Amino acid sequence: MSASGVAAPAVYDSARRGWRPVEEARALWQYRGLVQELIYRDIKVRYKRSILGVTWTMLGPLLNMITLTVVFSALFKAAIANYPVYFLAGVLFWNFFSQSTSSAALQTQDANNIARRTYVPRSVFVAAAVGVALVNLILSLVPLLMILAVTRFPLHVTWLFLPVSIVIGTLFASGVALFLFTLASRFSDVREMYLVLIQVWFFLTPIVYHVSIVPPKLRIPIWLNPMYYLIQTFRNPIYEGTLPTLKVFTTSSLLAIGFFAAGWVYFCHRSEKFALLS
């Protein structure tokens, strides 16, 4: 029998290991098939026994949007033109962020269960959590387009910038998800704390309201909020029909790269310890 399609035999030498973050990145690439399977599993299992199937992903934000638009329209309609589009563009991006980070935090038990029995780079679980949220974000652009059509909102050419916004958002979400996954693997209350935090965080981010209604003195917490910049990077091309300003673009890119790099290094240095923790 010949080793089918395998060039050189894989050699593992515990004494000759590279820098952990590089090693983990290589392993993640090797296990990309598993990431795809986990994403597929998650999406399929969630919708398998439902009649509407994947359309739930699109209906969810739509229903959510209708409810919240009714609730918030009375408050903000005067201040924000085309409120449904404003709100939906922001909330879709927020959902992507909150889903990828909280599901990374929720997956630790499952992940450790598997990674204790067989070798798997643990980053596949974070990648899968972000991947599922990313698939949902892209699917939910369909109801957004429907809303645009219904409200006769123009489809700006700046939509072409969205892939860039999504890459920046994905880097940022992955960075936060890596930190959360690492902490949640060690401490059981991190999940609950984060689920509360993210609710508060939602209202500290200008999604249902516009930053202009916040009194200038109270804007400092908003400026310190990374999501303030990331939301704009995604929403401006859809709602304003403009590219994000240079300041917003630079800030969100730097935040995304910074969080991702720090999260990755932190995660890589910690993750191996989990296997030794009994």
Add this chain to the structure above:
Amino acid sequence: MDDAAVRLESARVAYLVPRERIRSLKEYAIKRLKRRVFFDEFEALHGVSFEVARGEAVGIIGRNGAGKSTILRLVARVIPPSSGRVVVVGRVAPILELGVGLHGELTGRENVLLQGTLLGFSRAEMRRRLPGIVAFAELEDFIDAPLRTYSTGMAARLSFSVATDVDPDILLIDEVLSVGDERFQAKCETRMNQFRAAGKTIVFVSHSSRQVREVCDRAVWVHEGRVVQEGRSAEVTDAYHEWSLGGAAAPLAAAAAGREPGGP
């Protein structure tokens, strides 16, 4: 390069056991402020050395808690050695414990893909191997049914088929040979022999002397994290068996003295 498939050089493994079970971040913060976060090290292996040549089947025997599974985890890269060295040449496939990675809502076919990618294989390769896996597990008629409709034996058959079909260079088996009914067990043994005939390496962990003698050429007896004896499987299993029955003290003394590797 020498022809060792697996080599352990004074491999030591220390698990970290929290002295107090700190489960929450809140507690951790408080304890940290009082400077009271401690881990005890539990040394599961105190420097174990042995080699498994390519194409060899080696059994690891010993009591519960002797460190057998820890050795397997080192070879499978699940944990790194705390000190010492572990070298593994070739693709490793552990036979997963029942249920790892399997998902009830997915069909048998989808589970094969999931489990294969869990072992690090590509989806394309798994799709190619699917017919063979299904045929070996004798699940042709059920492969598109959700796994939750399978019996335990059926799921185990699927699991074993995946691990042995993916053509690893080194197969790690942790006392799971008892899966399925007798006929399937016989099939498993046949496949293990084919494995050996094809020049593959097997590391087999068990506390059953009989199984080790049947499957392996050589055996390593581990006791309290040290190698007590290694050699031909019949000799080692006999010594182990005698010790378990009679409680002969000699091997223990040898282990405590920290045997050097290699000597017969």
